[in-house]
Amino acid sequence: MRADCANCFGLCCVALTLTASSDFAIDKDAGTPCPHLADDFRCGIHARLRPEGFSGCTVYDCFGAGQKVSQETYGGRDWRSARDTAGQMFQVFPVMRQLHELLWYLTEALTLPAAEPLYAELREALAVTEHLTALPAGDLADLDVSAHRDEVAALLLRAGARERAAIPRRDRRSRRGADLIGARLRGADLRGAELRGAYLIAADLRGADLRRAELIGADFRDADLSDADLTGALFLTQAQLNAARGNAATRLPDFLTRPPHWEPSRSGSG
Template sequence: MPEDLPIVASGTGRDALRADCANCFGLCCVALTLTASADFAIDKEAGEPCRNLRDDFRCGIHTRLRPAGFSGCTVYDCFGAGQKVSQGTYGGRDWRSEPDTAAQMFQVFPVMRQLHELLQYLTEALTLPAAAPVHGELRSALGATERLTQGSPEDLAALDVSEHREGVAALLLRAGELARRAGPRSRSRDRRVRRGADLMGARLRGADLRGADLRGAYLIAADLRGADLRGAELIGADFRDADLSGADLTGALFLTQMQLNAAKGDAATRLPELFARPTHW
């Protein structure tokens, strides 16, 4: 159970897209493969419960995940897919008491997670006034994605989510471009700063990145101290170990809690209202 994610009740809208670990059967602790690394202290195959998962589906080392070598667990975010699969798709039937559901449930969970991630992006895109020209298409895509999440376990297990994801991604790209065009823009731009750029370890301290297109950019261990990221588009940007101390991310587009959890920051880092400041900052 990620220590940096706020635990909220299941519900509708944005609340339903935030992890509610109390209503999940520890799916991220079982369904996913872990590889021993700086992020995980152990190797674990998909379908094998983590050794720290208790009988009540809670994490036995929740309060000391980072010092115990499980920092990757504090970064992960299921976007509310865990409780949706546990309480919705399977109606509260857990894989321990009904082991015949286990293999399928663990197959359904990563599919649901991808759908919930898309729901989060689509929900945000509909709040962007500048994206009004595509709001109708966004609402249609949101409805179609929600309907997919309500499918049967068999439908979800068989779903090839990649095709649906590609269509939504193209629509989000248009929404992001409209929002960036209407928002704050840097007058001077580092030519390295572009979509999908390799900015690993880049020195961007104090950089004016307002309105930058950083979709899919590799910002691993980048120095972004004091950088201005207002209005920057961040879908898929990799912020692992990036230093966001004193950076301004208010108004950043398609930022996720998972990206913040993967980064470093401090009390001076400015965040959008909906996000929690990670406890390790």
């Protein structure tokens, strides 16, 4: 469930729409290759994406859907050499990406001790999702992935609630989908907080305690996580970290990587 660009046909560089903004330097329609996509399906400016105005590309994560579609669904036939597959392939890729994201969350949920009473349901949901990823291309293109995602989301919500309930906290208000853009949360005790889908864009979370906080779908673009503690945070992804700012003192779960653009240290900064 990790991206392997060497075995992908640059699908995220073609299938997705880009809108000129602070995240992307250009407008690009879905199905149109990015002008920086090389003949070998590599990015021609990969080492310069941020200074070239493509920071959005550095935070995108397909959860391994790219190589799955390229090498398994289409058996290694790329959209350039088999152009009759191109349109369908670009339709299948976003569907596979959603399925792989669900696999990521379900796999994590099966490691949560408090969610043990739900393990049988979680395993079944995982098996169903894995089965869907193996469907033929035509079936994937027609799949109602939103309906499946809603079912899994409800199960994940129950699993997260059980895990968060084990954390003693005074404030148990739900911040699901909350507008916390630019919020001043420096040093905040957010242990076990429900921040599912919260907008934390440019929020000051320096030194915040986010252990066991539920972060599925939370928007961390330009949020400052310097010196924050995210160990054990629930449903945190690499893409969320890549979109944020942090430093060497930010504590992360072992399975995630400190983004290279984070600062070495900002402890004690004002």
